[in-house]
Amino acid sequence: MLDVRRRKEWGIRSLFFCVALASITILALIVIFLFAEGLPIFKHVSVKDFLLGEYWYPTADPPDFGIFPLITASIAVTLISALLSIPLGVMTAIYLAEIATPRVREWVKPIVELLAALPSVVIGFFGMVVVAPVLQESFDLATGLNLFNASVMLAFMSIPTITSISEDAIYSVPVELKEASLALGANHWQTISRVIVPASLSGISTAVILGMSRAIGETMVVLMVAGGATLVPSSLFDPVRPMPASIAAEMAEAPFRGEHYHALFATGVVLFLFTLLFNLIADHYAQKYKQVGAATL
Amino acid sequence: MKTRPRRIRRRIVQGIMFGLFRGAAALNGIVLLVVVSFLVANGWRAINWGFLTQAPAEAMTKGGILPCIVGTLCLSLGAILVAFPIGVASAVYLHEYARPGRTIRVIRLGINNLAGVPSVVFGLFGLAFFVIYLKMGVSILAGALTLGAMTLPVIIGASEEALRAVPQSYREASLALGASRWQTIYRVVLPAALPGILTGAILGISRAAGETAPIMFTAAVFFTPDLPSSIFDEIMALPYHVYVLATAGTEIEKTRHIQYGTALVLIALVLGMNLVAIVYRSRLRRGV
Numbered sequence: 388m389l390d391v392r393r394r395k396e397w398g399i400r401s402l403f404f405c406v407a408l409a410s411i412t413i414l415a416l417i418v419i420f421l422f423a424e425g426l427p428i429f430k431h432v433s434v435k436d437f438l439l440g441e442y443w444y445p446t447a448d449p450p451d452f453g454i455f456p457l458i459t460a461s462i463a464v465t466l467i468s469a470l471l472s473i474p475l476g477v478m479t480a481i482y483l484a485e486i487a488t489p490r491v492r493e494w495v496k497p498i499v500e501l502l503a504a505l506p507s508v509v510i511g512f513f514g515m516v517v518v519a520p521v522l523q524e525s526f527d528l529a530t531g532l533n534l535f536n537a538s539v540m541l542a543f544m545s546i547p548t549i550t551s552i553s554e555d556a557i558y559s560v561p562v563e564l565k566e567a568s569l570a571l572g573a574n575h576w577q578t579i580s581r582v583i584v585p586a587s588l589s590g591i592s593t594a595v596i597l598g599m600s601r602a603i604g605e606t607m608v609v610l611m612v613a614g615g616a617t618l619v620p621s622s623l624f625d626p627v628r629p630m631p632a633s634i635a636a637e638m639a640e641a642p643f644r645g646e647h648y649h650a651l652f653a654t655g656v657v658l659f660l661f662t663l664l665f666n667l668i669a670d671h672y673a674q675k676y677k678q679v680g681a682a683t684l
Numbered sequence: 685m686k687t688r689p690r691r692i693r694r695r696i697v698q699g700i701m702f703g704l705f706r707g708a709a710a711l712n713g714i715v716l717l718v719v720v721s722f723l724v725a726n727g728w729r730a731i732n733w734g735f736l737t738q739a740p741a742e743a744m745t746k747g748g749i750l751p752c753i754v755g756t757l758c759l760s761l762g763a764i765l766v767a768f769p770i771g772v773a774s775a776v777y778l779h780e781y782a783r784p785g786r787t788i789r790v791i792r793l794g795i796n797n798l799a800g801v802p803s804v805v806f807g808l809f810g811l812a813f814f815v816i817y818l819k820m821g822v823s824i825l826a827g828a829l830t831l832g833a834m835t836l837p838v839i840i841g842a843s844e845e846a847l848r849a850v851p852q853s854y855r856e857a858s859l860a861l862g863a864s865r866w867q868t869i870y871r872v873v874l875p876a877a878l879p880g881i882l883t884g885a886i887l888g889i890s891r892a893a894g895e896t897a898p899i900m901f902t903a904a905v906f907f908t909p910d911l912p913s914s915i916f917d918e919i920m921a922l923p924y925h926v927y928v929l930a931t932a933g934t935e936i937e938k939t940r941h942i943q944y945g946t947a948l949v950l951i952a953l954v955l956g957m958n959l960v961a962i963v964y965r966s967r968l969r970r971g972v
Contacts, residue, residue, distance in 0.1 A: 392864060399866045400781050407777035409770045410840070411794030413833045417801060420812040478708035486705055497962045498713045504887075504958040505719065506894030507803075508923040509947050512930055513719050516940075543715055550712075576698035597800070604802025606897040607923075611931060631804040631897070638811070638901050655808045659801065666800040670793060 421659055424644075425652035428452065437653065443617040443628075445637065445647040452650045454657065456617045460534070460627035461658070463620050464613065465603040467538035468545060472602070473595050475542070476549025480594075483550070484557040485579055503547030511611035514540040519612070526624060530614055533624045537613035544605055545598035552597060556590020557583060593669045600665035604658065606631035630658045720955070723948045730945030739909055744929060745938045749946050754911050755824075755919035756893050756953070759903060762828025762915070763835050763892040768885055770832075771839025775881075778840070779847040780869050799837035803897040806834045810902035825915040827903020831892040838891055842884020846877040879968050883961045890957035894950065896923040906932075922950040 428437065432452050440453020479499065483492055518539065519531030560583050568578040584591070614626020615636065628636075634651050641647040734748055741747030774795075782788045810830030820826040850873050858868040874881075896904075904924035912919050926947050929939045 396864055396866055403773055403777035403781055406770055406773035407782075407791055409774060410798050410836055411791055413836070414794050414798050414801070416813060417805065417809045420809055420817070421805065424808070424812045475708045475711060478705045479712060482705040482709040486702055487709070493966070495709055495713070497959075498716055500962060501955055501958055502712055502716050504890060504894070504954055505716070506896070506923055506950055506954055508894070508896045508926050509719065509723070509951055512926055512943065512947055513722065515930060517722060546712065574694055574698055576701050577694065580701075600800050604800070604805070606802065606804040606807075607927065610897075611927065631802060634804050634808065635897055635900060638808075652808060652812070655805050659805050662800050662802055662805075663797060666797045670796055 417659070421652060421656050425649060425654075425656040427644075428646060428649035428653045431646055432650075437650075438657070441619065443633070445641070445650055450646060452646070454630065454633075454650075454654055456619045457628055457630045457633050457654065458657065459619045460613070461603055461609075461629040461631075461661070463534055463627065464538050464541055464609060464629055465599050467534065467623070468541035468602045469595070469599050471539065471542035472545040472549055472598055476546040476594070476598060477553050477591060479546065479550045480553035480557060480591075481579060481584070484554050485575075485583065499547050499550050502543065503551075505544075507544065507605060507607040508611070510540050510544060511607045514608065514612035522624075528624050530626055532612055532614040533626045534613065534620050535623045537609050537627070537629075540608045540612055541602045541605055544608065545602045548601050549594045549598035552594035553587070553591045556587040556594065559590065560586045589672050589675075593673045596665050596669040596672070600662045600669070603629075603665070604631060604662050606635050610635045630654050634658070720951065723944060723951060726941075727944035727948030730941045731948060735945055736949070740907065740942075743935070744907070744942065745935060749920075749922070749925060749942070749949065751908060751911055751920040752922045752925045752946065753949065755904070755921040756923070756950075758824050758912060758919060759827050759831055759899060759921060760889045760893040762824060763831035764839075764885055764889045766829055766832030767835040767839050767888055771836050771884075771888075772843045772881055774836075774840050775843030775847055776869060776874075779844050780865070780873065795837050795840055798833075799841075801834075803834065803895055804900075806830055806898040807901050809833070810898060815902055821916065822901070822903060822905065822918045823916045824903055824912055824919055827899045827919075827921075828915075830898045830902045831895060834895065834898055835888040835892050838888045839884055842887060843877070843881045846880025846884065847873065849880060850876045879964070883965045883968070886957050886961040886964075890954045890961075893957070894923060894954045896921075896927055899924060922946055922953070926950065 432440070437452055437454060438458070439455050440451060441455050442451035442453045443456055444451040479495075483495060483499075487495060514536055515532065518536050521531070522528060522533070522536055523531035564582055564586055565578055568582040569575075573581070609629040610632040613629055613632055615628050615632065616626040617628045617633070618625060620627045634654055637647065638651055641651055736748060736753065737750050738748035739751055740749065774791075778788065778791065782791075807830065810826055810833075814820045814826035814829050815822055818826075820829075854872050854876060855868055858872040859865070863871070899921055903919060904921045905918045906920075906928050908918060908920060926943055929943045929946070930936065
């Protein structure tokens with residue numbers, strides 16, 4: 388009797404274990420199929436020419452497959468959006484965790500969550516029909532669809548990520564630290580800036596990296612708002628074409644398993660490696676500097 | 685003598701800084717309000733019964749968006765059908781069965797990285813794996829599976845949080861009464877965690893409903909006049925409709941009102957589901 392029960396338990400446990408492997412299996416399949424469809428392009432171009440080539444003319448004859456402009460565009464939108472999203476996201480997190488009264492918090496937190504829930508296509512649409520004309524007129528530009536516009540839109544997509552993870556990190560700072568600082572005569576702001584933020588810095592770094600990872604991989608916003616020119620950006624108001632935009636815009640017209648198709652998959656590989664790198668760094672930070680003490684949430 | 689100005693100064697500094705923090709938090713609300721009210725102001729006129737119940741007509745410049753609404757519902761429900769059982773089971777394993785160690789570390793790393801995969805890469809994966817390799821073609825099935833893979837980390841995260849909120853004493857009481865581990869999970873832990881898990885499921889559906897890039901190559905098409913009759917049909921979808929009309933159409937200005945209307949229906953759907961989840965969750969936390 389007991390033995391049957393034990394065997395059944397073992398079976399159920401194994402079943403759950405197999406299901407739990409689903410995520411990692413999917414991740415492995417993503418890697419396999421991205422590489423399988425992307426690597427054939429390197430029969431036509433060298434890795435160096437692909438990554439550092441300055442011309443992306445996939446439909447010209449002969450075609451040029453250099454994704455350097457796409458990579459620089461991706462990095463540019465990510466960095467510029469980070470300049471906005473890091474301060475705003477971290478400040479919102481500090482406000483929520485330290486300053487806001489519980490009543491206010493109860494209202495502001497859902498707002499941040501709803502901001503996170505806005506579909507990216509809607510934010511892109513807003514950038515196209517509202518922000519672009521305003522930019523174009525006020526700065527007298529050829530087009531309002533550019534690096535700057537895309538970066539601002541992206542910033543508001545990564546703020547919720549940065550805010551919610553930073554907030555968790557700030558919460559998990561042991562209350563004793565805060566009390567000690569206040570007891571020594573520091574006021575609230577001094578406690579926040581010299582005790583709480585330094586103590587939660589590893590969590591905040593994780594948040595920032597994940598926020599940037601979100602920004603570099605975001606597709607619809609850069610597809611609709613960035614302008615689409617395959618140039619290495621030289622000014623804040625240049626139209627650009629980050630990697631996700633290129634993939635999304637061209638895949639439909641790329642001949643099945645032609646060079647262009649493989650090149651787009653290879654661009655996907657590069658994009659995937661970028662986000663993988665971001666995520667591994669974030670994970671490393673989160674593990675290495677794991678906070679101990681009174682953790683909540 | 686010196687302490688008083690210093691104290692005043694630091695109070696002023698605190699006042700300024702807190703003002704800035706308040707401003708940063710308020711900006712989130714302002715942005716949300718501006719985007720939503722802009723869409724409502726421009727979109728509500730487009731919305732009427734016909735808009736919600738008819739197919740597009742006259743090269744998209746007239747008619748409604750019924751096929752898009754149906755398509756988005758099919759895709760997001762299909763995604764959740766895939767992601768929900770796998771996600772909940774994964775969370776149960778991670779939280780109830782697994783012991784700390786390398787296996788669990790690897791699984792968690794996999795989930796975290798899956799959560800970070802860009803949406804367009806999911807699209808590429810769906811195209812290469814479901815559409816081509818498994819020969820599903822551009823179809824609801826391929827799109828729902830792609831979206832399901834993408835929603836999986838959301839479901840796992842929410843389910844784990846719900847399991848964590850179940851007091852340890854419940855488990856101990858059940859085990860002490862002689863129940864096995866599985867009986868404890870099935871009869872005690874899961875029922876207690878169910879509301880939280882369902883909240884996660886609602887958030888998962890809304891996430892899937894709003895995504896565009898994963899369905900671009902796997903499920904969505906610019907136009908099909910008929911409603912889908914099987915899971916192997918290609919379909920229209922709300923987010924893709926907004927994107928196509930706003931960028932690729934030849935008559936972008938003529939379809940502007942439809943773009944606004946479609947975007948409004950989309951955010952009403954997505955934000956509505958999120959609001960339900962948020963309100964439900966805050967009630968749960970208060971224990972109503």
